[in-house]
Every structure is written in C-alpha cells, then in structure tokens.
Amino acid sequence: MSVTEYAEWSEAEPATAPASSAVTPADAADAARLVAFGLQPKLQPARDQEYADLLRRYREDPPFARLADAVATGLGLIVLEVSPRAGMAVTAAEDSVFAVRMGDYARRTSADGGDRFLHGLAHLAVAVMAFPRPEDLADDGYIGRVTVNGVDAFVRQTCHRLEEQAAEQGENTDPASDAPGLETAWRVWARRSATGATKDARRLAGSTTGIVAKAVTFLTDSGFLQRTGDDNGGTYRTTARYQLQVRDLAGSAALAELLELGVVPVTDGTPTLLPADSGEDLDLVADAGLPFHST
Amino acid sequence: MTSPASTDSAPPQLSAGPRPAQGPAADEGLARRLRALACTAPLHDLDARKANLAGEYSVYGMAEIALAAIDLVTLNMDFDTGADHDQIVARLIPRIAAQAPRRPAAEHERVARWVLENLINVGSVDRGFRAVYGVFGADGAYVRRDYDFKLIEEVPGPGGTVYLRTTDEAVNVLVGALDTDVTSAQIAAEVKLEVLISRGRLADAQLAAEQARYRTVQYSETLRRALDATRRNVRAVDWLAAVPDMIAEALDHVADRYRHENAILTNIRKARDESEEPEHKRRAAELVDIVKDCIRRHTQLQSRLLEAGPLFRAEQDRQAFATPASSSGTDLYGHLLAPLLPLPLEQAVRVTDTFFARGTGLRTPVSVRVADLVDILLTPPVEREHLGAEMPDPDLIATPDDNRFTEEQLAAATALLELPADAPRRLSGLLAEARCQDPELPYLVALLAVHAASPPVGTAYRQGERRLLFAVDDGVELDDPEFGGADLIVGTALLDAAGMAADRTEAA
Secondary structure (H helix, E strand, C coil), X not given: CHHHHHHHHHHHHHHXXXXXXXXCHHHHHHHHHHHHHHCCCCCCHHHCHHHHHHXXXXXXXXXXXXXXXXXXXXXXXXXXXXXCCCEEEEEECCCCCCECCHHHHCCCCCCCHHHHHXXXXXXXXXXXXXXXXXXHHHCCCCCCEEEHHHHHHHHHHHHHHHHHHHHXXXXXXXXXXXXXXXXXXXXXXXXXXXXXXXXXXXXXXXXXXXXXXXXXXXXXXXCCXXXXXXXXXXXXXXXXXXXXXXXXXXXXXXXXXXXXXXXXXXXXXXXXCCCCCCCCCCCCCCCCCCCCCCC | CHHHHHHHHHHHHHHHCCXXXXXXXXXXXXXXXXXXXXXXXXXXXXXXXXXXXXXXXXXCCHHHXXXXXXXXHHHHCCCXXXXXXXXXXXXXXXXXXXXXXXXXXXXXXXXXXXXXHHHHCCCCCCCCEEEEEEXXXXXXXXXXEEEEECCEEEEECHHHXXXXXXXXXXXXXXXXXXXXXXXXXXXXXXXXXXXXXXXXXHHHHHHHXXXXXXXXXXXHHHHHHHHHHHHHCHHHCCCCCHHHHHHHHHHHHHHHHHHHHHHHHHHHHHHHHHCCCHHHHHHHHHHHHHHHHHHHHHHHHHHHHHHHHHHHHHHHHHHHCCCCCCCCCCCHHHHHHHHHCCCEHHHHHHHHHHHHHHHCCECCCCCCCHHHHHHHHHCCCCCCCCCCCCCCCCCCCCCCCCCCCXXXXXXXHHHHCCCCCCCXXXXXXXXXXXXXXXXXXXXXXXXXXXXXXXXXXXXXXXXXXXXXXXXXXXXXXXXXXXXCXXXXXXXXXXXXXXXXXXXXXXXX
C-alpha cells in the first residue's frame, strides 16, 4: 500500500506544475530525464544524442520546458540556462540536498575561521582570474583561463598592495593577540605559506596553492572547469556553466552580502583593473597575469 | 597626616611623568625596531634549541649556519625560480664540516637540513614565525599585537617543484641594508671594484663584487615580475610609455654592465695571472667566478627583454582586437575582491561563504539502497596484493650482432693506428699492413683515417685526452686496389693535458 502511495506521489509531483492538460507521464519522464542530464555537469550535450534531443524539445516545446523547469524547482534546483552550449545548466538552491556545504568540502573549516575564509577566498579568486574584466563575464563566448599558481600569485600581490597602502598610511595591521576575528582578511592569506615541501612530494594541502588546487579540482568535478595542462601547478579553462554560475548567482549573492555589511563598492562601471598611473613602479608578480592597480 | 597624602598622590604623578611612550609616533619607531628584532629571533633560537637535539650539537654555530643559508638562498635565487633545497644543503655542508671536522658527514647534513627546516619553520601551518609585541595605541591603550613574518619561503617552481626564496624581511634585516636604489648602488659598487682592482686590493674588491652580485639579483628580480605581467595581460600595464621605457632602460643597463663587467673580468684575469702571491691568485680567481656569474645573469635578463616586444604584439592581437561585448557583467575584482580583503576576517568570511555556497554548483548526494548496503557490508574486503600484480617475464630475443666489424677487428685497427708521436705514416702503408692481417681490416683502418682528417679536437679538449689521432692530406694520391683518394699522412699528436685543464677551469 505504502509503495503504491509513494509511486503515485512521485508521479504526481511534476503534474503539480502548471502544465497544459496534454501532459502525459511520458512527458514527465522526459522532463525528469532532462533534469537528470543536468545533474551530470560534466556531460556535454554534443556528446549525447538523447541529451541533445531533449534540449531541442525544451527549446521548441514551451509546455515541455515549463514541465522540466517545474521538475527542477521541485527537486530544489535553479535553472540557469538551457542551451546547446551549456546543456541543462542547473544548480543547487540554498538548503537543497544538492548544495555543497563548507564542512563537507574541507576539514578544519568549521573549527578555524581562517581556513574557512581561505577556502572561500580561493573560490572567489579563481572566478576573478577566470573573468578579470566585466566584459569577460558578460560575453557568452569568453573562455577564461586560470592556473593554480597564477591565482595564488594574484591574491598574494593584491594583499601585498594592501599591505603597502596600510604602511603608507602608517597603520599597524598586526592584529591584536586576543582578537583573531579582527585581523584584516588579506593578512590571513599573506601569512599562509604559498607552498611547501612534503615528504611524499605531494602538494602541501594547507598551503595557499594547495587550497587553490583543491578549489579548481572541485570546480572541475562540478563541470565548471576543464583541465588543460600541468603548467604552473595546473592550468584550466572555464566552461559556459561556470560563467553562468558566477554571473547569475555567486557574484550577485556575494555582492548582496557585502552590501549588507555596509560596504558599498563605488565604481562608475568601468573596469577597475587598469594600467597604473605613470610613475608607479612595475613591480608585478610573475604569472599572476592580472594588473593590480585599483584606485 | 601629610605623609600618607603625599604617598597617595605620588603614584599618579609617577605614572603621568615618565610614561613609557610619548604618543603613537614614538611607539611606531619602537614597533618597527621590535619587528626588526623579531626577525633575528629565529636565529638566536636555533642556538638556544640545539641542546634539545638528540646528540651533542653544541659545537655547531647554528646562527652562523643560518645566516650562511640565507646568504646562499639569496645568491642562488634565479631569474625564473628560486634556490634548490638540496643545492643549498650541499653548499652549507663545507661550512658545517669546518665547524666540526671530526663528526661524520651524515651528521653535517642533518645539521644543514635542521637549520634550513627551522628557517622555513616547517612545523607550523603558515610555515612562518610569529612574534608578539606590545605598543600603546593612539588612545593610550596598551595593545598586544602579532607580527607574522617569514625568513625563507617555499615557492612553486615549474613542474611542481618547490624552490626557496628569501623574504624581504630576511634580506633587509639579515643580509644587510640592501633597501637602496638598485641602479645607483650597482654603479657605485662597480666603480669601487674597478678602483680597488687597479690598486691591487683584492680583498676589498671581492667584497664589492659580492655586493654587486646581490644587487644584480635584486635588479633582475624586479624586471622579471614586470615582464611576466606584461606578457599575461596587455591592459595590465602601460605599454604606451612605462613598459617600453623600462625595457629600453633595462637593455641599456644590460649593455652597459656587460661591457663594464667584461672589462673588469679582463682586469682581474690579468691580476690573477700576474700575481705571485698564492692568496692573491686565489682571491682573483674567486672574483672571476663572481663577475662571470653577474654576466650570466645579465645575459639571461637580456634574452627576456628581447622576448617582450613580440609577446606584447601577439597578446595585443589576441586580447585587444576582439569584438567588444554589448552588456556589462559584475566587476568581480572591483566590486567583490578589492573591497573584501581589507575587511576584518569575521565579516570577510561571510562574503566568501556566500560566494562559496552559490558558486560551487551542485553535488549529487550518494544514496544507498538497503539491499545494496547488506551486500556491501557482507562482502569480504579484497585482499590487497602486497607486492602488486605479478610481472610477466619479458620475452627476450637475442638481437643478431649486425656490426660490420667485430671487437677484435676494432682492437687490431686501433693497435695499428697507435703510432708514435714522432713517426707519422702514410695511409697506403697502413692499409697494406692491415690487409696482411685480415681482408676486412683495411676498410676499418680507412674509415678511422678519414675520421682522423677531421679530428674531434673539441671532445679531446673537454675530456682532457693526452693524445689525438689526426690525418693530413698533402696532395699525394692513394695507390690502392680497393680505395681511392688522397694518401693521407696519419699521425698522433700529443696534447698538453695540464694546460687544457687549466684553460677549462678558467672558461667554466
């Protein structure tokens, strides 16, 4: 009895969507199948005929599209885009069973606020390096390239700039011993070692390159990056899904959080990574690949 | 009644008068000096802690070894990477061995590694040091602060290797007052060097030359960073004025220094060769090495400078001539990263957490059916083969010996060509003699003789050979039933092995 009830209920779920009367269980199965394809982010539509067919149906058959959207929403997913290039790009809504939690992602992060921050910052920095200019994030055809060492060098140099600025203003940025939470964020990255020799020649997990490497590996598993080589600690290129994720979700969410903290970044819409003023030295870090002059 | 009152009023007076700090300005200087002092602490610490090591290590001057290590790393910081860990250890060992010559070599190496690991501070998660110091803030409150620093840091090199670099703190505090204008300091050092050499004061000259090399390293370091960033993003740097100016300046610098240092090199070589005193000779020889190293670094710098222009043009094509995008996205750096980093950790972590939560995409949760679970739990663990899979025996096939000549024939031919230095012979005679021994042998002899017409002088020079087979054509035609051509004169030249060895060390 209970089994049949369950089956009925699970079939009824897509039917709750505002679908037209012509929806059949076969349509619902197809819609769910499309969402299931979307849940395999590394799968490319061009490589799978059935996936490509379902995508075409989504674009050509509006009731079917609404049905697929409803299935995704019911599962706790957000549909970012459905297109031949990105496939059924879905991502986890907050509190969804598909959401990634920091505690599962890396150990130590719950106990140590510093480590938690470093892992989060690594993800942000990878996005910044992948889409350095606003145009890059907006341009659907843009493919960003990142390297593990490049991301680390970039953040390090940005931190270095802030350190210099603080020194110029005569600030003492050394944190008070009894209030680690008040330490400025850049210092946490700056004082963590970039790399380190280990006994078994693996990357030191606690080093910043280790943390960045973990981030890009994770993003690669999420279908957001593709590994292209081993240079500079590993080189990667972005996928359409990553661009969508950063543009439509992560960027705006983090910006909202920042605004809530009362920090209003004031810019006039022009890119902030600009050539230095004349006279400024050209002391840039190798491999970082990005300018560090923001004023 | 008055006396208790006076004692009551005394403490506030005392505390108001000689307050330990006269405001934040005085304390800032103090803080700076405290930080400088903190940088030396790890070195003192080495000497204090050596007693805790298992074994008797008090003979070693750990601070001395540590300073030598920092010097070595600074000197070996290369254009591309840093200093190699093992190389530093190897170069430290002679000094350590000198401190305790009777101890075993393994112990010397252990000491070197211990010192180096402690300078990196391998035990801590940051791989750095932290010193706590207290200052009075602007509001008069006493605050304890953490000062984090590193002396030697590990940086990623190409191919996943790890290299060592000295930090600014280490260079500033421990190597010496290097925080000066690189160019002018370099010129000053070189002028000084020239004067010193012309007056024959080699001891001082060596000091100046070593300083010049420190500066050279610093200079190339600055340029390396600028060039790499230029290569990666055209918009990153000002290609209209700043970078071309800098490249022109650097090229001038290289050309200038190269001329200069070659002149110095000639001078020191002369000083070395003419000097009678062995100590002078040795010092001059060391100087030659140092200046040669400077020249090598300049050459490296120059090749980088020449790559910059073409790279810029290629990158410009790729980056700047793309069609501009219609709409604008979020400026991740300007809107997010830049405002985030100066925030206190407590607040910044909220933003990064949000980015992480929304930026990582999805994970499909693993779910297990009960039926599967039972199977999984009841399956005995697969026994892991300790030695791995068995290797199949390789199927070896004896390759046929397809050499044209046998070892014996080669030995015979070589013996035949072992000519005394003062008695060269005609090829025709050699061939005739060979034919008596073995009908195949003349071919080998002829082959060797033809090769000897262009003797491997370079190889012989490098390997320090004592004799070399040569052949000369004097125009006489070869009269032989099997071979045609010139009747070469084949002889042996004796080489001056000792002289060549001396030349080699100089060139190296």
